[in-house]
Amino acid sequence: MADILIDHVHKRFPIPEGEVVALKDINLDIAQGEFVCLLGPSGCGKSTLLNAIAGFSNPTDGTITVGGKAVTGPGPDRGMVFQEYALFPWMTVAKNIRFGLEIKGMANDAADARVTELLDMLGMREFANRFPKDLSGGMRQRVAIARVLALDSPVLLMDEPFGALDALTRRSLQDELLKIWSRLGKTIVFVTHSIEEAIYLADRIIVLTYRPGTVKSDVRVEMARPRDAASPEFNALKRELSRLVTEEQQRHEAAERAGLTTD
Amino acid sequence: MRRKPWLTALQGAVVPLLLLALWQAASSAGLANAKIMPSPVAVAVRWWAYLAPADPYDPAVGSYLTWIFSGELIHDAIGSLYRVVMGFLVGAVLALPLGLLMGASTKAFRWLNPLVEVLRPIPPIAYIPLSILWFGLGNPPAIFLISLGAFFPVLVNTIAGVRQVDGIYLRAARNLGAGPLTIFRRVMLPAATPYILSGVRIGIGTAFIVVIVSEMIAVNNGLGFRILEAREYFWSDKIIAGMFTIGLLGLAIDSGVTRINTHLLRWHRGLEH
Ligand SMILES: Nc1ncnc2c1ncn2[C@@H]1O[C@H](COP(=O)(O)OP(=O)(O)OP(=O)(O)O)[C@@H](O)[C@H]1O
């Protein structure tokens, strides 16, 4: 059953010298409850594709359907988690989580109960009345995850959410995300630079090519979770993906040397 | 180790006290003409006379509290403060919505900004002749001038505040299902408050300058009026007492505003002062 359907999607950005083809003929069919990682070097169009699914910028050609409805703009059915957290700094942790519920028009008591439930789920009860500036990066990203979980959206979109965290915090958030995912059965599209992160998390890894962004490889990861990064299977897959990503990385660097980009 | 606050206060008092002592010594030694440069003691005596009630307490006239506050200085300070507050409110209440509009809408900005840029460099003081022609004498021209002084800092900072709102907050809000009105009220406005409040602080500072000038010209009470009046009688001690009062009032206003800002911006990371 397809939850996210990406159908002949192209995205071109006009620039002074002509245009950048960020995405070219992307076709993907993501099942409900699937955990998909988009992998590729900088500038290959991962964020562009995620933003198109989120509805922040429409494809130049092609259509995206989520849950049977064509995407025309952003909406709470597709919760987005940003690398920069994007928490509202003027709201406390609890207010940040509550924001989407208030927009939905949820009754006060129900919203309070929901906020408490989420704070507990992510182990942040004692941070309820703190402002984001007083939290560590890992805590901030937990709040951002709680904020989109509050909406109960069936789809989570995550753009390098753990990219700015240290290795230990990163691993603990990855585990937490996997727990939430297996409990709530969300469909997750997760952008990352990190091959290891992709293998640790995903059911399926989509490797994109550098300019134009196309699907280079679509790999299923069959290993049981929790996955052991030291296992031979893990490392075999890592080698395989490294080879694919490195090819694209080299194309990126060649483009850079030719002065075609500053990505 | 944290410094004790009283130690810091004590240290801050050393230089002013030293200067006062020097001033007093110079006056006592007869180095300055007392007519134009009175001694600190003379200023203090005059200050007290200016502050204290003129008549002895008489229960038939009014309550004790009204008597305590019946001194000329208190009346002047209240008059000046009233004009600052009213002028500032008029200016800020006009500037805030206009600034929000110009910040949020490129169209409104393109239409209105050239006019703002042309009017903004005209100092409020330059409006004095016109304000007297339009409003006569008394509070109205003063409040007009003060509101002009407050208007532009608040306007310019509000515009800048709205324009610098990080797009990521807008995207996050839209993703959470917020419509344009919610985004404006709950995202753009709070995100712009650090700028708006710094505009408010500058605006109040300008208002305080303009009130003194306008009282020298258009009003017959208030601290600005009083020190100009004192000059006509050659009361240099009263001039200096009035100046100190102006300084203290300005300090009180600014620290009050700073306190409110600190509270409103307690969420803000790069909070200065
Ligand atoms: N608004 C834009 N205008 C012009 N070009 C753009 C724009 N947005 C993205 N691009 C280009 O499209 C390509 C894909 O960008 P995108 O941000 O999706 O890459 P990415 O894979 O997310 O990279 P990173 O890993 O650095 O985040 C890049 O080459 C980028 O320069």
Ligand SMILES: [Mg+2]
């Ligand atoms: Mg990106």
